Amino acid sequence: MSETTRTAASGPAPWRAEEGPGRILQLITTGRANTRTGIAQLTGLSRSTVGQRLDALFAAGLLKESDQSVPSRGRPSRALTLDHAAGLIIGVDIGEQRTRVAITDLNAGILAERVERLAVGDGPEALLDTITATVRGMISHADLGATPVAGIGFGLPAPVDYEAGRVLGWSIMSGWDDYDIRGHLRRTWQVPILIDNDVNLLTLAEHRRFWRDQPHLLYIKAGTGVGSGMVIDGHVNRGAQGAAGDIGHIHISGFGDPQCRCGNRGCLESLVGGWALARDLRDRRQTKGQDARDVVDQVRRGDSTAVAALRTAGRVLGEAVAYATSLLNPDIIVLGGRLSTVGDHLMAGVREVIYQRSLPLATRQLQIVPTKYKSRAGIAGAAYLVRDHVLDPATLDATLAVGATPFSTL
Numbered sequence: 001m002s003e004t005t006r007t008a009a010s011g012p013a014p015w016r017a018e019e020g021p022g023r024i025l026q027l028i029t030t031g032r033a034n035t036r037t038g039i040a041q042l043t044g045l046s047r048s049t050v051g052q053r054l055d056a057l058f059a060a061g062l063l064k065e066s067d068q069s070v071p072s073r074g075r076p077s078r079a080l081t082l083d084h085a086a087g088l089i090i091g092v093d094i095g096e097q098r099t100r101v102a103i104t105d106l107n108a109g110i111l112a113e114r115v116e117r118l119a120v121g122d123g124p125e126a127l128l129d130t131i132t133a134t135v136r137g138m139i140s141h142a143d144l145g146a147t148p149v150a151g152i153g154f155g156l157p158a159p160v161d162y163e164a165g166r167v168l169g170w171s172i173m174s175g176w177d178d179y180d181i182r183g184h185l186r187r188t189w190q191v192p193i194l195i196d197n198d199v200n201l202l203t204l205a206e207h208r209r210f211w212r213d214q215p216h217l218l219y220i221k222a223g224t225g226v227g228s229g230m231v232i233d234g235h236v237n238r239g240a241q242g243a244a245g246d247i248g249h250i251h252i253s254g255f256g257d258p259q260c261r262c263g264n265r266g267c268l269e270s271l272v273g274g275w276a277l278a279r280d281l282r283d284r285r286q287t288k289g290q291d292a293r294d295v296v297d298q299v300r301r302g303d304s305t306a307v308a309a310l311r312t313a314g315r316v317l318g319e320a321v322a323y324a325t326s327l328l329n330p331d332i333i334v335l336g337g338r339l340s341t342v343g344d345h346l347m348a349g350v351r352e353v354i355y356q357r358s359l360p361l362a363t364r365q366l367q368i369v370p371t372k373y374k375s376r377a378g379i380a381g382a383a384y385l386v387r388d389h390v391l392d393p394a395t396l397d398a399t400l401a402v403g404a405t406p407f408s409t410l
């Protein structure tokens, strides 16, 4: 299976007896069964068949028995869990100004981390080479060289063709358009390399860590730019060309038509993006702010003009999110991004307009919540992206069937 094949389903999948250890591991990692008896009951497989499949997973180093014992008929049995130390994941979260690089375990737990002032403006060649050197240094410094690497997950602040692993069309990443990022990294790393838009990774992180049982999640990032991501039926939906969720550049009527950085006028981002709020505050108050960070600083200082601007921005953002709510009928909307980190000014406006505009059927069970992550959601999303891919039952079964090890030592 290729790196770009759809990743593992988080929801229930029909069991077929011929399916192998991969599906058993999925039952364990999704918490649906964690004992031999539980797996046998859920799958209808005999205990000896379950035992064989588990043996394959133990032999591959993917499973361990936890200290927790589970009551069952007869003697209590030890709970089975994924051995999250079986492989390393390299997560890279490239931002407009800074890049966060981390080594995680298979549970997205951070083992080593560095934040560098590497910016997209440095261009792909220089940036990717520096990241490669940084990762090598981190692995050696943390003495992790003996652990195999499961894969690399890469987040970029731009629309990404997920299959091709390339930046698409207009973005703030000039010079990266259509650059073969995976080909470049492949010179050093012969492991699965998955590249996605940063907001998709934030969306995946929220879903996999906190809301796995909710099949439909909409994530809104309100920072210097504005974007969204969606999980539909447990999968991140990227659309036909990787442009799904580009909510920042839909036109919103009735609020003037300011110039947007994409070249159009009146985009949502030109009204509520951090750069647009900073522009409005500059015009009114002769402040020098440029981006979401500056706006948040002003709100924190109690500047009433900045607070009012953020409240209004929440209502305008709510208009767009209300459309998306009608279209997608999510279980949950998560609001993230820097503008959402200062009080509930933005959230209050978003909530108000969604409940006004949407039909009761779409909002009756809807939860609208702030993100629980602080600054590591991008890294967590990159790690979950890799984990979903490498532990996908079909991928794993194909690997184990030829007697290969699931991850490679560098």
Ligand SMILES: [Zn+2]
Binding pocket: 248, 249, 260, 261, 262, 263, 264, 267, 269, 270
């Ligand atoms: Zn625009």
